[in-house]
Amino acid sequence: MGIVLKNILAILPNGAKDEVKETSIYIEGKEIVAIDEAPADFVAEKVIDGKDKLVIPGLVNCHTHSYMAFMRNVADDLSFMDWLFGTIDPIEQQMTDEDTYWGASLAIIEMMKSGTTCFNDMQMNIHQTTRAVKESGMRAVISRGLVGSGNDEAGQIRLAQAYEERDAAKDCDRLSFMLGPHAPYTCDDGFMRIVSEEAKKNNMRIHVHLSESESEISQIQEKYGLSPIEMADQNGLFDVPAIAAHCVQVDAKDIAILKEKNVSVVTNPASNMKLGNGFAPVPAMLEAGVNVCLGTDGAASNNSLNMFHELSLLTLIHKGVNKTPQCVSAREGFRIATINGAKALGLEQEIGSIEVGKKADLAILNLNTPSLTPRNNLIAGLSYSANGSEVETVIIDGQVTMENRKILTMDEALVYQKVNEIIERMGLDKKEY
Numbered sequence: 408m409g410i411v412l413k414n415i416l417a418i419l420p421n422g423a424k425d426e427v428k429e430t431s432i433y434i435e436g437k438e439i440v441a442i443d444e445a446p447a448d449f450v451a452e453k454v455i456d457g458k459d460k461l462v463i464p465g466l467v468n469c470h471t472h473s474y475m476a477f478m479r480n481v482a483d484d485l486s487f488m489d490w491l492f493g494t495i496d497p498i499e500q501q502m503t504d505e506d507t508y509w510g511a512s513l514a515i516i517e518m519m520k521s522g523t524t525c526f527n528d529m530q531m532n533i534h535q536t537t538r539a540v541k542e543s544g545m546r547a548v549i550s551r552g553l554v555g556s557g558n559d560e561a562g563q564i565r566l567a568q569a570y571e572e573r574d575a576a577k578d579c580d581r582l583s584f585m586l587g588p589h590a591p592y593t594c595d596d597g598f599m600r601i602v603s604e605e606a607k608k609n610n611m612r613i614h615v616h617l618s619e620s621e622s623e624i625s626q627i628q629e630k631y632g633l634s635p636i637e638m639a640d641q642n643g644l645f646d647v648p649a650i651a652a653h654c655v656q657v658d659a660k661d662i663a664i665l666k667e668k669n670v671s672v673v674t675n676p677a678s679n680m681k682l683g684n685g686f687a688p689v690p691a692m693l694e695a696g697v698n699v700c701l702g703t704d705g706a707a708s709n710n711s712l713n714m715f716h717e718l719s720l721l722t723l724i725h726k727g728v729n730k731t732p733q734c735v736s737a738r739e740g741f742r743i744a745t746i747n748g749a750k751a752l753g754l755e756q757e758i759g760s761i762e763v764g765k766k767a768d769l770a771i772l773n774l775n776t777p778s779l780t781p782r783n784n785l786i787a788g789l790s791y792s793a794n795g796s797e798v799e800t801v802i803i804d805g806q807v808t809m810e811n812r813k814i815l816t817m818d819e820a821l822v823y824q825k826v827n828e829i830i831e832r833m834g835l836d837k838k839e840y
Contacts (some may be wrong), residue, residue: 415457
């Protein structure tokens with residue numbers, strides 16, 4: 408299908424600096440085939456008028472747990488370990504496969520409506536998130552969360568499930584897969600070594616939680632005499648391209664390891680603040696040359712999957728903490744939320760910027776909104792003014808998945824109904840405050 412975005416403002420890469428430019432963008436099949444001038448023999452079956460619109464590369468949510476969307480607002484104001492093991496884990500033990508599917512479906516709706524076109528997910532019940540991704544038209548990278556001790560049977564079962572899910576989804580090129588050892592406090596050193604060897608053997612990336620809380624630091628230091636970053640490194644997790652979520656409690660030595668091993672760090676400011684875990688030293692990591700990207704974490708801890716909210720926090724928090732207004736600029740934030748995320752996922756040749764030959768993964772914003780008026784500096788506006796409701800149309804893999812705020816690929820009303828049925832069945836609607 409030929410689609411043209413006619414005379415539209417677009418954020419385009421210009422060397423190391425992005426620029427806002429009025430142009431026309433031509434899409435054929437799944438890809439952007441031209442910018443500015445129509446290619447020969449191009450036939451536009453759909454024309455999107457770009458008047459009062461801004462098109463950006465779809466945002467890349469580099470760390471979340473989509474199934475947790477139905478757990479929104481049920482585990483609040485708790486310390487990290489109480490939140491995880493006292494509230495969330497018992498809910499997860501009640502989950503059915505269908506619960507995972509409906510939770511992921513709700514998450515995809517929320518992400519799509521706020522301009523996210525690709526997410527990196529760690530999940531539990533195989534086939535259900537991939538099912539939701541296939542049906543919705545979303546792009547995703549999936550990790551089956553792995554927990555184990557040495558070569559125990561439970562860990563081996565989870566590894567087998569990771570491969571089963573990967574192999575079952577080969578028919579969908581919007582899906583790719585990583586191995587997801589959960590964290591140092593749920594995977595011992597022996598199991599980490601097994602996972603790292605599996606990743607090398609199968610040419611897969613690693614997605615892991617690291618150095619999220621002070622309690623994690625204390626626990627791993629006491630058990631191994633190492634920081635979580637050092638433990639992961641010593642057990643081979645960084646011998647393949649790796650994504651480390653959080654990295655809040657890190658020091659200069661940890662940052663040097665992350666840089667040396669080319670580990671991508673996903674900062675999740677809302678979740679880290681809400682659980683009282685602190686602020687990742689993003690400026691120090693950027694200065695060291697670490698590839699920093701952005702994520703929301705799951706709705707059980709955020710409680711939002713809106714990357715515009717996360718982008719705003721990212722570009723404001725560090726200014727205040729470091730008392731430096733130039734700290735993590737809006738331009739840096741935009742790249743962290745787009746091309747840096749694509750690099751972390753190994754997809755930088757396909758998504759993350761608006762360029763000829765890349766996939767047509769785009770979000771179109773309505774500029775006739777209070778938040779983006781006046782149009783003085785639209786890149787700054789994405790961080791400091793926009794809230795996600797400005798996203799009007801979304802294109803993923805060349806398919807229009809949302810138009811005029813209406814999701815075209817999913818039954819929103821049915822998803823809301825099913826999620827409400829889940830929380831009623833689990834008794835989560837009766838939580839006392």
